Amino acid sequence: DVKVTQSSRYLVKRTGEKVFLECVQDMDHENMFWYRQDPGLGLRLIYFSYDVKMKEKGDIPEGYSVSREKKERFSLILESASTNQTSMYLCASSAFGTSGKYTGELFFGEGSRLTVL
């Protein structure tokens, strides 16, 4: 089974702190994603990466950065946390589609609930 592991389930940080959210997948997937999930807004894509050291902005990248130094690991960084970044953060991975058989299914981690005070 695909496993996507997020390092922290619950974090509480203060405004202005630097926050690292770590995600590791064990299925050799090329694509990795960070979403945030808020009530009434659904899942919104922050950043994604389709290869080591590659990254692309999603729909709401402001206030975030990412790092992909190894294929299995994708980190989300909040350089200076703010209260409006209080949210559930979901990491996901998927295989790269190079044939007609691949679909695009995302495999999600359990989520990291961040509270910024």
Next chain:
Amino acid sequence: GESVGLHLPTLSVQEGDNSIINCAYSNSASDYFIWYKQESGKGPQFIIDIRSNMDKRQGQRVTVLLNKTVKHLSLQIAATQPGDSAVYFCAENSGGSNYKLTFGKGTLLTVNP
């Protein structure tokens, strides 16, 4: 722009009834759709998918219907059980090599015993 929406934000059904969760999408170029289930405190889990060259696909107790004419997707759950209580998301993939999915806002399904 691309968007995926849901007709009903909440749905309450009796145990044993059939459930239907609807989803509208706006990108006619989308060629692949997925339904995800998210239980409280967990990440979304894949339920069933369908490609745009199909109009119906069945799984175990679940059926997904795709109507490309009106850009509508539905998830049918037969004999709904308490364990089906969750938020259900539809997602569309408008293509591209990175397979970025666009998610709807979700429908909360509550199953009453």
